[in-house]
Amino acid sequence: MRRLWVPHPDLVWAPCWLHDTIDGIATFGTEEGEAVEVAAGIISGLEEVHQQQVVGLDDVCCLDTVTKAALLHTIRARFNKQSVYTWVSRILLAVNPFQVLPLYSSEMLDKYRFAKEAHALPPHIFSIAADSVSNLQTSSRDQAIVINGESGAGKTESAKLIMSFIAEATKPDGAEPSQSMQDKVLRTNPIMEAFGNAMTVRNNNSSRFVKWLSFFALDGRLMGCEVQQYLLEDTRVCSVARGERSYHIFFQVLQAGPLLKELALDGPECYSYTKAGQLTAPGVDDGQAFEELQEAFTSLGIDAAMQVQIWRVLGAILCLGNCSFVNEERQEGVRLRDESPARRAAELLGLPPEELTKCMLVRKIAVGRELVESPQREEQAKSSRDSLSKFIYARLFVWAVNCLNQTLKADVTSRTKARALGILDIVTGPAGEPFSA
Numbered sequence: 001m002r003r004l005w006v007p008h009p010d011l012v013w014a015p016c017w018l019h020d021t022i023d024g025i026a027t028f029g030t031e032e033g034e035a036v037e038v039a040a041g042i043i044s045g046l047e048e049v050h051q052q053q054v055v056g057l058d059d060v061c062c063l064d065t066v067t068k069a070a071l072l073h074t075i076r077a078r079f080n081k082q083s084v085y086t087w088v089s090r091i092l093l094a095v096n097p098f099q100v101l102p103l104y105s106s107e108m109l110d111k112y113r114f115a116k117e118a119h120a121l122p123p124h125i126f127s128i129a130a131d132s133v134s135n136l137q138t139s140s141r142d143q144a145i146v147i148n149g150e151s152g153a154g155k156t157e158s159a160k161l162i163m164s165f166i167a168e169a170t171k172p173d174g175a176e177p178s179q180s181m182q183d184k185v186l187r188t189n190p191i192m193e194a195f196g197n198a199m200t201v202r203n204n205n206s207s208r209f210v211k212w213l214s215f216f217a218l219d220g221r222l223m224g225c226e227v228q229q230y231l232l233e234d235t236r237v238c239s240v241a242r243g244e245r246s247y248h249i250f251f252q253v254l255q256a257g258p259l260l261k262e263l264a265l266d267g268p269e270c271y272s273y274t275k276a277g278q279l280t281a282p283g284v285d286d287g288q289a290f291e292e293l294q295e296a297f298t299s300l301g302i303d304a305a306m307q308v309q310i311w312r313v314l315g316a317i318l319c320l321g322n323c324s325f326v327n328e329e330r331q332e333g334v335r336l337r338d339e340s341p342a343r344r345a346a347e348l349l350g351l352p353p354e355e356l357t358k359c360m361l362v363r364k365i366a367v368g369r370e371l372v373e374s375p376q377r378e379e380q381a382k383s384s385r386d387s388l389s390k391f392i393y394a395r396l397f398v399w400a401v402n403c404l405n406q407t408l409k410a411d412v413t414s415r416t417k418a419r420a421l422g423i424l425d426i427v428t429g430p431a432g433e434p435f436s437a
C-alpha cells in the first residue's frame, strides 16, 4: 500500500496510507485510523513517506529527504513524546509546551554542563548554552545566541534558561550565590519584565522591546554583563488594544496599598491609561512581582529612597493621563477641565504645575531664531499629553537599564581582554517578518 504525505485540515500534512480511489476521490487512512479524502488528481504531486520521516529524529538534517511535511511531522512526533527541542544542524527549534516539563532540573543542567560534547546529547536549550560557554572558554572568538520567534513562542523563557545555565556554569567554586555576579544577572529579569513586559492577547507576559544581553568572561569566569534595549513599544503606555494591558509596572505599583497612600494614588480603575485595558493579567501576580522587583532593585544597589522616586514618576505618568481639556470660551485654545491631575503629576515630578500644564496647552514653534508660542486645540493637547507620558516612561526605562548596567558592568581593562557572549531576544511576525514597534 502506498504511503504519502496528504494535506490534512488540522495537521497540515499527515502521513497516510492510500486505501482506494473511487470516482475521482482518493481515500487515505492516517496511522490512527482517521479517513482523509482528497481529489485523486493531486496524488501524483504528493511526496512518498519514508519511515525515517515519521519517527521523530533528533536532527532534521539527518533525514534523507527533507520536505515541509517531514520537518513538521518530525517536530510533532517529538513534541508528542514531550521532546520539545529538535536540531536543524546547529540551530535549535523549540516548541512551547505551555506546561512545566521536567526538563530543567539541576541534574539536567549538570548533564549538559559537564558533557564532553553537549551537541551529542538529545537536543536541549542547555546544549546551546553549554556550547557557547565552552566556546567562550576555549576559543578566542566572541559568541552570540539569537532567539527568534512569534510572540508567545517562548523566547524570553529560553533566554532565562540560557542565563541560568551561564550563571551556573561560570560561577566560581564556593561563591556565595546571593552575592555573585551570577545572581545579579538573574536579578535583572524582574526589573526588565516589570518595565518592558505587558499582557497582550497572545501572551500574558509579553516583552514589548528587543533585548540584547552581553556577558563578559575572562578565563571562563563571568566578569560582568550589559543589557541593551531597543524599540520599546511606548504607545502601550497610553493606549492598549482590547483584551490587553499596559506595562506590568503600573499595576504592580497600584496594588501596593501603603505605597498608594503615601503617594496619594488610587487603584488602576481610576486612571485612564490603566482602565482602558484589562486590570489583571491571568497568571501574573502583580503583588508578588512587585516584591521581587523591590528585592531586585535593592540587591542591585537602588535603595528604598530611589525606588520611591521611581514610583513617583510612574504615578505622575498616570496622573498626566487623567488630564482632559475643554475649549476656552471666547478665545483660541484649551484649558484643563480639572487642574488636580496635572497638579498632582507636577507634585510627583517635583515640577512647577504651570510649567507642566504649559507643555500640554501651548505649542512652541520656531520662527527664524525665535520661539513663538501658540495655543493648542483639544486633539493637539491630548497628543502632547500622551507624547510627554511616553517620553517620560521611555526615559525611565532607559535610566533603569543604565542603573542595571552600572552594577553589572565589568571594569574596562578586564572587559577589553574578556570575550563576550551575547543573547538577542527578538520577535518576528507570524510569517517571519522582522519586528517593528
Ligand SMILES: Nc1ncnc2c1ncn2[C@@H]1O[C@H](COP(=O)(O)OP(=O)(O)OP(=O)(O)O)[C@@H](O)[C@H]1O
Pocket: 096, 097, 098, 099, 100, 101, 149, 150, 151, 152, 153, 154, 155, 156, 157, 158, 203, 205, 206, 207, 208, 427
Ligand atoms: N520551556 C517552557 N516551558 C514551559 N512553559 C513555557 C516555556 N517557554 C514558554 N513557556 C510558557 O509560554 C509563555 C510565553 O513564553 P515567553 O514569554 O517566553 O514568549 P516570548 O516568545 O518571549 O513572547 P513575547 O515575544 O510576547 O515576549 C510563558 O509565560 C510560559 O508560560
